[in-house]
Amino acid sequence: MSNSLENDIAALLPRLRRFARSITFHREDADDVVQIAVERALTRSAQWEPGTRLDSWMFRIVKNAWIDEVRARARRDQLFAPEEEGEHVGDDRAEAQQQRMAIEQALRRLSEEHRMVIGLVLVDGMPYKEAAEVLEIPMGTLTSRLARAREALQALLSDRTRNKE
Template sequence: MSDTFKSDLLAAIPSLRAFAVSLAQNSDRADDLVQETLVKAWDKQASFQPGTNLKAWLFTILRNEFYSQMRKRGREVQDSEGAMTARLAVHPSQEGKLDLDDFRKALQQLPEDQREAIILIGASGFSYEEAAEICDCAVGTIKSRVSRARARLQEILKISGEAEYGPDAISAQVMGSSAT
């Protein structure tokens, strides 16, 4: 059966291509449709009933493939300029997770009063006055604890400023240029 099937398949190609061009309105897409149709037909030749209309069977496969591709394209976002992709780009999370782990370990090394003060001011967003009230101490004491905590964290983490935390310079540059 496969020799006859093969020759009938080859004979149907011009008609398949004409039908594909009429559906796709693009010769490249039409060629892809015909190729996909032939692959599927060859793969499913055992399901073809000899003596029935092969051409109709092939046209049905081609039509179904065309509509499947159209449904798929309907769910896809066209982004030929890369604008959507650039907005979706994010820095890799590995570095941030490692930085956070290091920070947590360093935070645990601080004396309890400094750790409490820096968490209230830096992480919880309280003002110095509110933190002083919470800790039942003077505002100056809270400011001093926060200052000593920041200095100690920089020492433990071996950083000299904010620029050393977060994405490295190369990642920041790549992310900055892809967003434009």
């Protein structure tokens, strides 16, 4: 394995972590998933084809690592409550924290498919074509899934606002 590949993977870490945070909603889970993905990439570096997009390959590995983790948790029947929900209660940032929590709660209520497209396209800013490649779906499926995800997210946030009034 070349140092170049290791350096290229290291350069992707902020993007990988941002994507992992958008699908896991938990800082520690995101870090764990990224670590698993990097370990898999380094041990299976022969599977990466030079000349292809390293970032797409790495995003797929992160996605698959998270799916594996969700399945493992379901088998263990464990529920993890995010500790961030009470992190900033009572300080000056409380309102901003409440808004962030409301968005995270709405995102949690979306399907896994919708969270993934939102994470790649809206959070990471990945072009549609690349996101479709990462998710291994046709471009049309990605665009319709993203449209439905946006609508569902907007409806969830609107419901929350109406319920507060």
